[in-house]
Amino acid sequence: MVEVSRSGLVALVGRPNAGKSTLLNALVGEKVAIVSDKPQTTRNRIVGILDEPRGQAVFFDLPGVHRPLHKLNSRMMQEVRSALEEVDLVLHLVDASVSWGRGEEFLFHMLDAVQPAVLGLLTKIDLVQPRSELLPLMARYAERRPGATVLPVSALREEGLDELRSALFEALPEGPRLYPPGVTTTQTERFWVAEVVREKLLHATRNELPYTTGVVVETFEEEPGLLRLEAIIHVERNSQKAIVIGKRGRMIREIGTAARKELEARLGTKVWLGLRVKVSPRWRDDARILASMAPGVAALEGELEGLLPEPGEGDGT
Ligand SMILES: Nc1nc2c(ncn2[C@@H]2O[C@H](COP(=O)(O)OP(=O)(O)OP(=O)(O)O)[C@@H](O)[C@H]2O)c(=O)[nH]1
Numbered sequence: 406m407v408e409v410s411r412s413g414l415v416a417l418v419g420r421p422n423a424g425k426s427t428l429l430n431a432l433v434g435e436k437v438a439i440v441s442d443k444p445q446t447t448r449n450r451i452v453g454i455l456d457e458p459r460g461q462a463v464f465f466d467l468p469g470v471h472r473p474l475h476k477l478n479s480r481m482m483q484e485v486r487s488a489l490e491e492v493d494l495v496l497h498l499v500d501a502s503v504s505w506g507r508g509e510e511f512l513f514h515m516l517d518a519v520q521p522a523v524l525g526l527l528t529k530i531d532l533v534q535p536r537s538e539l540l541p542l543m544a545r546y547a548e549r550r551p552g553a554t555v556l557p558v559s560a561l562r563e564e565g566l567d568e569l570r571s572a573l574f575e576a577l578p579e580g581p582r583l584y585p586p587g588v589t590t591t592q593t594e595r596f597w598v599a600e601v602v603r604e605k606l607l608h609a610t611r612n613e614l615p616y617t618t619g620v621v622v623e624t625f626e627e628e629p630g631l632l633r634l635e636a637i638i639h640v641e642r643n644s645q646k647a648i649v650i651g652k653r654g655r656m657i658r659e660i661g662t663a664a665r666k667e668l669e670a671r672l673g674t675k676v677w678l679g680l681r682v683k684v685s686p687r688w689r690d691d692a693r694i695l696a697s698m699a700p701g702v703a704a705l706e707g708e709l710e711g712l713l714p715e716p717g718e719g720d721g722t
Pocket residue numbers: 419420421422423424425426427428439440441442443444445446447448467468469470528529530531532558559560561562
């Protein structure tokens with residue numbers, strides 16, 4: 406019997422910190438999205454691709470759904486809304502380790518109105534003890550969305566992922582691959598550099614800082630045996646600049662070293678990474694700076710030709 410190949414676009418949607426990016430990395434089997442314990446880590450649509458004999462799932466990891474107070478956040482929410490119009494399937498991630506509040510209710514409302522099928526996921530179940538406490542949560546989800554499937558998962562412990570993969574391939578339409586096998590993401594290396602710097606920055610700093618910092622790569626130069634990188638860390642106030650730099654530059658050195666090591670391992674080249682901190686009081690509302698933080702899409706050297714659907718095909722128009 407010939408195996409049926411399925412393919413489609415799958416959005417990962419949830420509240421900030423629900424575990425979307427961690428799950429994406431676990432499903433793809435490679436780190437394609439940065440992760441942190443601070444909410445609003447993901448600011449752009451991140452594409453991650455799972456390729457199996459039974460099909461190909463193209464995931465959109467998205468910013469967590471929250472109330473936008475800046476242009477940056479409005480764009481983040483716009484990214485979620487536009488993704489919901491494009492995809493074949495939505496994975497709705499609900500963090501099983503925190504209580505279910507008004508934000509989650511808002512998200513349910515938002516998803517009630519979308520076209521694609523929604524698969525519910527209870528995430529971080531390794532944190533739920535005893536496990537029997539999952540049952541009322543699953544029941545609550547089923548009550549809120551009658552007929553929906555809801556699956557418990559732990560991306561960290563890789564629990565429930567086989568069941569999830571099976572359920573999602575079952576839900577995807579039949580169709581050919583959208584990307585060649587071996588491609589796991591579409592983001593540019595330049596964008597990845599900014600993301601890795603931001604991840605190390607989020608790990609090294611606390612509290613308010615996550616929301617008020619942004620990273621732009623200014624220099625990306627390939628020299629023989631060396632990748633020369635320079636990035637600007639935008640902050641909003643002098644006091645934040647002092648925190649990011651740290652005593653005698655200790656903090657920024659720590660961020661730079663951690664980012665450089667990860668980039669060298671990933672890109673397979675020696676990296677020189679210069680970091681500068683700049684006070685840009687309103688960068689979160691500055692269209693020019695925000696545009697310079699956009700991910701871009703990596704060129705796949707013509708490989709995609711003939712593999713991508715015709716424009717307009719499958720987009721519901
Ligand atoms: N214990 C446990 N922690 C998890 C699991 N999945 C994610 N986390 C943690 O939850 C935090 C948030 O994870 P992310 O993957 O960045 O969450 P996100 O939904 O992408 O967050 P935003 O991008 O900010 O919306 C991190 O500290 C993760 O390590 C899990 O299965 N178990």
